[in-house]
Amino acid sequence: MKMIKKINNNVALVSDRGTRAVVIGLGVGFNARPGSTVDESRVQERFVLQQNANVAHYMELLKKIPANTIEAAVHIVRDAARMLDKSLPGILVFTLADHIGFAKERLLEGIVLEHPLSCEIAQCYPDEYRAALHGVEIMSDHLGMDVPEAEASFIAIHIANALGDFAGGFDAAEMAEMISGSIVLVEQGIGRGTDRSSMAFSRFIAHLRYYLMRRIDGEVGEEADADLFRLVSAKYAEAFSYARAIDAYLTEEHGLGAGDCGACPGELLYLTLHINRLISNERSERTGQDGQ
Template structure:
């Protein structure tokens, strides 16, 4: 065990992995050779490549405990509303953001975030959760954050799906998702309803497709007969899907096989069915 301060220590779990433990008086009057008093442990943080132990301990020394508690409550709410990918790894970056946002709000400083329109249309569930988080912060801490804070908070919840330390990846993907939607509309000569269920499902598909790019390559040509059938019945949509696939290969360096083009074409067919001519 390594004592950081009276309330934070570094220790090893049952698998000999380093964890950061927090609890009132957990490090007070103890030695490195002493066992951890489990009854005093209030929070356990598991370090990662992007949040090493020294990062976590420095954070815990700087962030007020009440800000951390609200962030944990928001993450629990996010897990219920969005899924298990909103896990404890989100707590630290979320608490860090909330703490700075609270300071800005108390000082009357308001920031305009880019991609506001894109985030509102592409991530409606995350935006809804972020607005609940703003209300929860107000209820727990008595400070009302500007409505604009729903934008970066939503991106934190989107980023949870990719488990990335770098928010720039989510910003880049958001710009790309918006560009793909625009490209589909232009290619087919349609006006897409950005608030429709079809658009929401299309963006969800792109998000999972983006996540799969970091995993093993998916075998292709599983649905060649279905691909041929769809090309006969919906040639424009398949052509559009191949066009989008070429863009993703060129701009994002994504692996886009025939199966993925098929999935894109199916989603684009649904988009076309619910759109109006531009």
């Protein structure tokens, strides 16, 4: 492992068996010079840069970000990988460090930002959001300040993007936006908001997320039995109208063509059933409350 450039006493860019990586460890960059051998016993964390990564950009980023901010990002990524039981790419350290640095500046000025899709992010990416809530605690510890829970939504999006393989140029935030727009269509149809803490809502979000992923990926769903499709679309006409509205919204507002699997009868059938369960649950709860 050879030194390429020292960032500070505890962070350095190295060449390791033909790959470039950022290594972090107490004293790993102390008295180091380009071309010198790195004391690997000091390396505590190692993050490989992708082959097409803009190394110069990340070098500049690392030089500008305080050590405690980088350490917070490293800690968040390490614990998120453990909580999710998944490998997270090294690039996440840099994107999180950049976000944390900006968030610290905002918070010192008394500016607390709420992600406009915070509810949808928590519902759409529950595991990532739990890891992000833990990340807020880590930020508070490393930065020595109270970090509001609102930051969890932004951290969750970074984690989801790092894990996701989103096709068609979409990312986690755009997925959440599409889900939010779909929920609004249903809520406008029934004339009130839904109970977002209910099991029916969680099931609807889970199905909607997978529906969107299949549609974005261009996967063709199973064709529905014609008689069954006619039965469901007639019996649950209201829910079917909302499913059709969601299909049109995704096509017109987000560029998912009508030829994608979202427009397949089988997909519309299952979406209709989930919407019907949601609105039936809402009306049942409302009736129960009115009767009390």
